[in-house]
Amino acid sequence: MPVGLLMVNLGSPDAPTPEATRRYLGQFLHDYRVVDTSRWIWCPILHGVILRIRPTRSAKAYASIWGEDGTEAPLVRITRSQVAGVQDRLGDAVRVETAMRYGNPSIDAGLEKLMAAGCTKIAVLPLYPQYAGATTASVYDGVAKALVGKWNVPELRFLRDYYREPAFIGSLANSLSDHFGTIDWTPDRILCSYHGLPQTYVDAGDPYQDECLETTDLLRAHTGYSETVLQSTFQSRFGPKAWLQPYTDKTLEALPEQGIKKVAVMMPGFSADCLETLEEIAIEAEETFLEAGGTHFTTVPCLNDRRDHINMLADIARNRLLNGWLDQGE
Ligand SMILES: C=CC1=C(C)c2cc3[nH]c(cc4nc(cc5[nH]c(cc1n2)c(C)c5CCC(=O)O)C(CCC(=O)O)=C4C)c(C)c3C=C
Numbered sequence: 278m279p280v281g282l283l284m285v286n287l288g289s290p291d292a293p294t295p296e297a298t299r300r301y302l303g304q305f306l307h308d309y310r311v312v313d314t315s316r317w318i319w320c321p322i323l324h325g326v327i328l329r330i331r332p333t334r335s336a337k338a339y340a341s342i343w344g345e346d347g348t349e350a351p352l353v354r355i356t357r358s359q360v361a362g363v364q365d366r367l368g369d370a371v372r373v374e375t376a377m378r379y380g381n382p383s384i385d386a387g388l389e390k391l392m393a394a395g396c397t398k399i400a401v402l403p404l405y406p407q408y409a410g411a412t413t414a415s416v417y418d419g420v421a422k423a424l425v426g427k428w429n430v431p432e433l434r435f436l437r438d439y440y441r442e443p444a445f446i447g448s449l450a451n452s453l454s455d456h457f458g459t460i461d462w463t464p465d466r467i468l469c470s471y472h473g474l475p476q477t478y479v480d481a482g483d484p485y486q487d488e489c490l491e492t493t494d495l496l497r498a499h500t501g502y503s504e505t506v507l508q509s510t511f512q513s514r515f516g517p518k519a520w521l522q523p524y525t526d527k528t529l530e531a532l533p534e535q536g537i538k539k540v541a542v543m544m545p546g547f548s549a550d551c552l553e554t555l556e557e558i559a560i561e562a563e564e565t566f567l568e569a570g571g572t573h574f575t576t577v578p579c580l581n582d583r584r585d586h587i588n589m590l591a592d593i594a595r596n597r598l599l600n601g602w603l604d605q606g607e
C-alpha cells in the first residue's frame with residue numbers, strides 16, 4: 278500500500294466570475310481562523326456588504342491573471358505542477374494529491390482519493406513556509422473536519438512550517454539572482470513582501486510575524502544583502518483593523534521621495550504565484566510605485582515549480598514527514 282501525501286494551498290474560485298468568487302469568498306471568510314469576529318457581528322457585514330460588493334471586484338482581478346487556457350486559477354495550476362514534480366521525485370511508494378483549503382480540489386476530495394487508494398498513513402504538507410493560524414492551522418482544521426464521521430481514520434502527520442530549511446532559503450536566493458539576470462538594472466531596494474495578518478492575531482500569540490522577519494534575516498545572511506537593501510513589508514490588508522506593518526503599498530509610495538527609485542519585490546511567504554502576487558504586486562503595486570515617482574520596478578516570481586523548489590519540497594516530505602513510513606514495506 279502506498280503512503281499518502283496531501284499538498285495543500287489556500288485555494289481560488291472555480292472561475293473568474295462574480296458567482297464563483299462569491300462561493301469561494303463565502304467559504305473562506307466564514308473560517309474562524311481567518312476572521313475571528315463574533316458571528317453575530319460578522320455575518321451581517323459579510324452577507325450584507327462584503328459578499329455583495331467584493332466578488333465583482335475580485336472576479337475582475339482574477340480575470341486579469343487567469344491563464345491563457347482559462348481552465349484553472351494560477352494558484353491551482355501551479356500547485357498541481359508542484360504535486361506532479363514531487364510525485365515524480367518520491368516514486369510509487371508515495372501517492373501525492375493536490376488540495377485547496379477553500380474551493381476545489383477540496384481537502385475532502387484529496388483525502389478520499391488517498392484513502393480509496395489504500396493509504397492508511399497520510400502526511401499533510403501545507404504549502405506555507407511560515408506558520409500562521411489563518412493558513413497552516415486552518416489546514417489542520419480542514420483535515421480534521423474532513424475525517425469527522427469516518428470509522429477508519431488514517432495515521433496522520435503535519436508539517437508546521439519550513440522557512441528555516443537551508444534549501445528553502447537557497448531557492449529564494451537562486452530565484453533572486455536568476456531574476457536579476459533577466460533585467461538590465463540594479464535595484465536600490467528589495468522588498469520581501471509577506472501577506473499580512475491583523476495585528477491583534479499576532480498580539481494574541483500568532484508567531485507568523487516573527488517567522489516572516491526571520492525568513493528575511495536568513496536570506497540576508499545567505500545573500501549578504503544589508504538591512505537597508507533587503508527589507509520586510511506586509512501586503513494584502515483586508516478590512517479596517519490595523520494589520521502587520523510596514524505596509525507594502527505605503528512603503529512603495531514613500532520610497533521615491535527618499536531617492537529610492539529602483540525597486541524589486543519578492544514574496545517569500547507565497548509558494549506559488551496567485552492573485553496576491555500577480556495582480557496586487559505585479560500590476561497594482563508597480564502602478565503605485567511608478568505613479569509616486571519610481572523609475573524601475575520588477576516582481577520576482579514565486580518559487581512555483583522551479584527545480585530547486587520541487588527538490589526541496591520532496592526532501593522535506595521525505596525527511597520530515599515520511600521518515601520511518603517508507604521503510605516499513607507499506
Ligand atoms: C501566505 C499566507 C497567507 C496569509 C497569512 C493569509 C491571511 C489572510 N488572508 C485574508 C484575506 C484574503 N486573502 C485572499 C487571497 C489569498 N491569501 C493568500 C495567502 C494568505 N492569506 C493567498 C495565497 C491568496 C490568493 C488566492 C488566489 O486565488 O490566488 C483573499 C481573496 C482575494 C481577494 O478577494 O482579495 C482574501 C479576501 C485574511 C482576512 C487573512 C488573515 C486573517
Ligand SMILES: [Fe+2]
Pocket residue numbers: 307320323324
Ligand atoms: Fe454567515
Ligand SMILES: [Fe+2]
Pocket residue numbers: 472513
Ligand atoms: Fe489571504
